[in-house]
Amino acid sequence: MTFRRLGAPGAEIPTVAHGGRVYDLRPLTADLDGAFLAADGLARARAAAVAGELPELEGAAELRVGAPLAQPAKIVCIGLNYRDHADETGAAYPAEPVVFMKDPTTIVGPFDDVLIPRASTKTDWEVELGVVIGRTARYLATPEDADDVIAGYVVSHDVSEREFQLERGGQWDKGKSCETFNPLGPDLVPAGDIEDAQALGLRLWVNGEQHQNGTTANMIFGIRHIVGYLSQFMVLRPGDLINTGTPAGVALGIPGNPYLRDGDVVELEIDGLGRARQTLVQA
Numbered sequence: 001m002t003f004r005r006l007g008a009p010g011a012e013i014p015t016v017a018h019g020g021r022v023y024d025l026r027p028l029t030a031d032l033d034g035a036f037l038a039a040d041g042l043a044r045a046r047a048a049a050v051a052g053e054l055p056e057l058e059g060a061a062e063l064r065v066g067a068p069l070a071q072p073a074k075i076v077c078i079g080l081n082y083r084d085h086a087d088e089t090g091a092a093y094p095a096e097p098v099v100f101m102k103d104p105t106t107i108v109g110p111f112d113d114v115l116i117p118r119a120s121t122k123t124d125w126e127v128e129l130g131v132v133i134g135r136t137a138r139y140l141a142t143p144e145d146a147d148d149v150i151a152g153y154v155v156s157h158d159v160s161e162r163e164f165q166l167e168r169g170g171q172w173d174k175g176k177s178c179e180t181f182n183p184l185g186p187d188l189v190p191a192g193d194i195e196d197a198q199a200l201g202l203r204l205w206v207n208g209e210q211h212q213n214g215t216t217a218n219m220i221f222g223i224r225h226i227v228g229y230l231s232q233f234m235v236l237r238p239g240d241l242i243n244t245g246t247p248a249g250v251a252l253g254i255p256g257n258p259y260l261r262d263g264d265v266v267e268l269e270i271d272g273l274g275r276a277r278q279t280l281v282q283a
Helices: 034-038 041-050 083-089 143-148 162-167 172-176 223-230
Strands: 002-006 013-018 021-024 075-079 098-102 114-116 127-133 150-157 201-206 209-215 241-243 265-270 274-282
Touching: 013 041, 034 041, 098 172, 127 201, 127 223, 127 265, 143 150, 143 223, 150 241, 150 265, 150 274, 162 172, 223 241
Parallel strands: 075 241, 114 274
Antiparallel strands: 002 013, 013 021, 075 098, 127 150, 127 241, 201 209, 201 265, 265 274
C-alpha cells in the first residue's frame, strides 16, 4: 500500500493505492501531513481502503504527482553517512553523525523541474533514503525505540550546490537550501511494508548514464541510530523528514566533476519506494 499526493502545486489530493486502484483520502484527512501521521493516519487509511470505505479517485493517472508529504516543520540531513561516499570525497569516517538542516520549502514533486541557482557552477545530485517521522521523539533510550516513531520511507533527492556548501564560508545549509533542492517521492511507503530498510538498493542516472548504485547496508550510522541520536538534540515531530545520506557516485567525487547543467535529466530510485525523474532548468 502506497500513499501519494496528486494534483497541481498547492492543491494536491491525498491518496492511497491499494489493489491496483487509487482512493481519495479526503474523507479522512485534508492532507498527508504531521497531524495525519500523528493520528495513526496510515493505519486508518489502510483499514478504510481494505474495507471499501473510500471513494476511488477518477482520473488519478492523469494528475501531477506531488511530494507524498506536505511541507514538514523541518528537514534534518546526515552528511558523509556512506563509507564509499566518504572514500570518494577523501573524508575520514565521522565519529558521530554529521548533522545539518535543510529549508523545508525546498520540497517539490518527484517529476517537477529542479532550478539551478543563479551563479551556480557546481550543482550536484544525491539520491537518499528519506525517513518520515510519525510520532514525537525526544530522548529515545535505545536505537530500537526508533521503530515506534518512524512512519515510513520515501525517495529523497538532496540536491546540493558544492561551491555554496564548501567554499562560501563553510555553511552547508547554503548549498542545500536553494529553491527546489529536495524533490521527494513519488510514494510514501509505510515502514511496516518495507521488510528491511537497512538493505535497500539506491540508484541514480544523469542523462541515462548511471552514477550511483549503492545500498543502505553501507551506511556508517544506521537508520535506528540516526533517529535515536537526533532525538537527544532536538524533538522530532510527526511529519519531519530525515535525509540519511548518499552513496558514492556524486559529481563532487568524479574526475572532471560533471556537475549538472541546464537541460540535464536526473532519474533516481530506491527498492520498493518508486522511481523519480527531474529536469534541470536554469533559474
